[in-house]
Amino acid sequence: MAAKLKTGAKQRIITEQALAMLAKHGLSGVNIAGLAHRVGLVPSGIYRHFKSKDEIVDAVLNLILERLTSFADEAAEASVDPFDQLRSLVQRHVAMLRDNPGIPSFVFAEAIFSSQSRRRAKVRRIVESYLARVARIIERGQELGRIRSDVEPKAAAVMFLGLIQPLIVLRQITDGAFDVRGQTERSWPLFVEMLKK
Amino acid sequence: MAAKLKTGAKQRIITEQALAMLAKHGLSGVNIAGLAHRVGLVPSGIYRHFKSKDEIVDAVLNLILERLTSFADEAAEASVDPFDQLRSLVQRHVAMLRDNPGIPSFVFAEAIFSSQSRRRAKVRRIVESYLARVARIIERGQELGRIRSDVEPKAAAVMFLGLIQPLIVLRQITDGAFDVRGQTERSWPLFVEMLKK
DNA sequence: ATACTATGTGAATAGTGATTCACAATTGAT
DNA sequence: ATCAATTGTGAATCACTATTCACATAGTAT
Secondary structure, X not given: OOOOOOOOHHHHHHHHHHHHHHHHHOHHHOOHHHHHHHOOOOHHHHHHOOOOHHHHHHHHHHXXXXXXXXXXXXXXXXXXXXXXXXXXXXXXXXXXXXXXXXXXXXXXXXXXXOOOHHHHHHHHHHHHHHHHHHHHHHHHHHHXXXXXXXXXXXXXXXXXXXXXXXXXXXXXXXXXXXXXXXXHHHHHHHHHHHHEO | OOOOOOOOHHHHHHHHHHHHHHHHHOHHHOOHHHHHHHOOXXXXXXXXXXXXXXXXXXXXXXXXXXXXXXXXHHXXXXXXXXXXXXXHHHHHHHHHHHHOOHHHHHHHHHHHHOOOHHHHHHHHHHHHXXXXXXXXHHHHHHHOOOEOOOOOHHHHHHHHHHHHHHHHHHHHHOOOOOOHHHHHHHHHHHHHHHHEO
């Protein structure tokens, strides 16, 4: 038998491994047997730490929320110029999705259709938290006089999301052949120009 | 026993019902029992018309390809002004997705992660066919001198997609509360301005 | 009318994956 | 050292769906 860990530590490990599985292969790639194996347990052992698979998925969602908002914050702190901040966020976001293609697929598609409204609500919190941070950056840009004041920060934040979302789709269906960097280099200047004062 | 139909007619009916199920509840909402019930059959009866569920899903993908490209063409014929064409396409696209939220979820997420490359290839054809049509509209706009010539039509087409994609996500996670029309009215002018000469 | 093919049915089968359970080993506290 | 709670194990079970199969019926051509 393995060494005993502080309460909650194993939950954390399990959640992180579940996230890793989700990130690589989507929700269908997360199964109890594989997850147990990854954390050095036998399938039934998982149930000492979680009541059900559903509970695990919820924990994973919390972890995603945590990470997504934290790197949005990091991007905001990377510079004082709002465009630099957004640019940095795009880069981080794209890099994150490159390495974890299963996350958007889960958040933007599977979780959304969950019959449990609890789960949809959680996803909503994730997305809105992210959008709020983007909107905040834009708002500050307006205060600084760098961004035209006749655009609504929230609307622009949604467009920002639209800058990124298609990249993942195209990258995935082309088996990685789609030129994400190239597309970003073409669309980003247009986006900036659109917002610039 | 029901009346006999012309060969292929039942396949068509089954495929359409499967699409309807997919459109409402995503791929997980498509099951043989429910599908059989919808077309007035017992589950095993489905297998008189399709070899497997996979084959049904493939047929559904073909149907989606058909519909998507046909309404992209309709939009292109709706006007001669490229912006009117695109605007019309946005409206059609959004309306279509409002009524069939499961389609983008399937095309943009689940099918993409399919282990079968055949299926990914099919999705790729759908998306690229759509993008090609949008790019064509933009190209003509450039020839007409209405759209600035320093943007690449393909890149702009991807951005166009980005205009629409977030709407579905937001609409779905907010249980329909998200103001799709409002967002469109705010983002569309910005998009037009960005492309206008 | 006969025979052949296509279609439909109900029951059984199979495969996958989550979950339960009785039992064993470990840990921490007293 | 002992006890109780926690964690781990292996086997069994459950739930859900797709799928198969032997049999029945309807349509169609001869």
